[in-house]
Amino acid sequence: xxxxEDLVREIDRCAAELQSARARAESLLADRRAGHSWLDIVTRxxxxxxxxxxxxxxxxxxxxxxxxxxxxxRALQEExxxxxxxxxxxxxxxxxxxALLREGSPADPSDAG
Numbered sequence: 045x046x047x048x049e050d051l052v053r054e055i056d057r058c059a060a061e062l063q064s065a066r067a068r069a070e071s072l073l074a075d076r077r078a079g080h081s082w083l084d085i086v087t088r089x090x091x092x093x094x095x096x097x098x099x100x101x102x103x104x105x106x107x108x109x110x111x112x113x114x115x116x117x118r119a120l121q122e123e124x125x126x127x128x129x130x131x132x133x134x135x136x137x138x139x140x141x142x143a144l145l146r147e148g149s150p151a152d153p154s155d156a157g
Contacts, residue, residue, distance in 0.1 A: 054108035065094050113134070118145060120133075
């Protein structure tokens with residue numbers, strides 16, 4: 045449940061960030077249509093740039109999605125769903141599901157701390 049709640053929060057945060065990026069992109073488009081050079085437009089744009097916002101959103105969604113996918117796979121495994129069936133549901137190989145289930149497990153030293 046927590047991973048799904050975290051995913052929902054991240055989607056909401058990213059949606060708001062994308063709305064802001066869209067508004068800024070519209071402003072950039074208006075500047076370009078008014079004849080301003082790209083150099084002028086980009087150097088006047090305040091940080092974070094539209095492209096930086098999009099990159100941040102994609103990274104955040106990828107991380108949250110991976111965490112959710114791992115939690116969901118574990119929950120299905122706890123319900124005694126086979127790795128083959130989980131793989132079919134997720135549209136990946138059974139090897140990918142096995143790796144996913146190993147990622148971040150208590151035996152994984154990268155999860156310590």
